[in-house]
Every structure is written in structure tokens, then in C-alpha cells.
Amino acid sequence: MLSCAISVVDGLVLSCALPEASPPELNQDGLSPLHMASARGDVDIVRELLKLGSHVCLAKGRETRIPLHSAVAKGRTPIIVELLWHVQIPSRT
Secondary structure, eight states: OOOEEEEEETTEEEEEOOOTTSOOOOOTTSOOHHHHHHHHTOHHHHHHHHTTOGGGGGOOOTTSOOHHHHHHHTTOHHHHHHHHHHOOOOOOO
């Protein structure tokens, strides 16, 4: 299990204490740490969170939006690029 404090976002310390297969926990607003970092445009935090595995890219928030939606809504081009490099879309075959 990876366990490390990453950074402070909105006064909260984000930590990576999730095993690879666990879905990220959502906050009271229905957002994962990757959703929040993507919306804020924090490339360093996004990169650290992506080290947990590509599954975090497809984690759906309360409104069934993935972190990529958060980055696009805020126009965070560097974050969009990072997320697209890490996402693994399941095959339809």
C-alpha cells in the first residue's frame, strides 16, 4: 500500500493510501482528489495521484463525471494532456 502526504488542497492534506484496485474516496461534494487537482490545474498533484494507477482517471464523481471533465470545464490543457496519456479505455470486443 502506498501511503504518502502529497499536498494541501483547499486546506486538506491529500494522501495516497489506496491500494491499486480500490476506487478513490469522494469528498462531501462528490469529488475525488484527482477531480479536485484536475480542476485546480495542479500538474504535480495530478502526476502523483496518477501513480496510483490508471483506474483513477476513470473514477466517477457523484455526477458520474470523470476527472477529465473537471479539467476540460476549467480549460486546464496541461492536465487534459496528463490524463489522456494515462487513461486506459476498456476495449469493446
